[in-house]
Amino acid sequence: MIAFGAYKMSKRNADPIEEHTGNSADELSVQELEQAMADLNIEKQPLVDSDNEYIDHVKSKEDEAESSSGASYLDELERLSQLHDEGVITEYEFRANKKQLLGI
Numbered sequence: 100m101i102a103f104g105a106y107k108m109s110k111r112n113a114d115p116i117e118e119h120t121g122n123s124a125d126e127l128s129v130q131e132l133e134q135a136m137a138d139l140n141i142e143k144q145p146l147v148d149s150d151n152e153y154i155d156h157v158k159s160k161e162d163e164a165e166s167s168s169g170a171s172y173l174d175e176l177e178r179l180s181q182l183h184d185e186g187v188i189t190e191y192e193f194r195a196n197k198k199q200l201l202g203i
Contacts, residue, residue: 106132107144113191115139125195153188157196175200 106124108116113124116135124132136143146154160175176197183193 107146107150108141108189108191109144110189110191112136112139112141113189116141123194124191125198157199161199172200 108124116124116127116132116139119139120127120131120135122131124135127135135141160171179188179193179196179200182188183190188196
């Protein structure tokens with residue numbers, strides 16, 4: 100998830116946002132994303148306990164990655180890729196977490 104906030108979004112909602120803005124949802128600022136969601140009448144989906152647990156897990160991994168070697172950093176990228184390949188996280192979640200790990 101993104102450090103400044105988390106949005107749960109299906110691909111069904113992410114695609115129209117990309118079409119509307121010309122950028123993927125994870126490339127937008129919070130304000131741009133919220134505006135696009137308002138323009139397209141896309142409601143925010145509430146986060147459930149498992150979402151919050153995942154966010155906490157990623158944040159702790161980020162803290163670990165900052166203080167440890169590059170190996171942990173690569174391990175986290177591989178883990179995210181595996182979760183994405185298995186369908187546990189969406190393309191949006193994968194890209195957002197990847198960007199956050201890369202610091203972009």
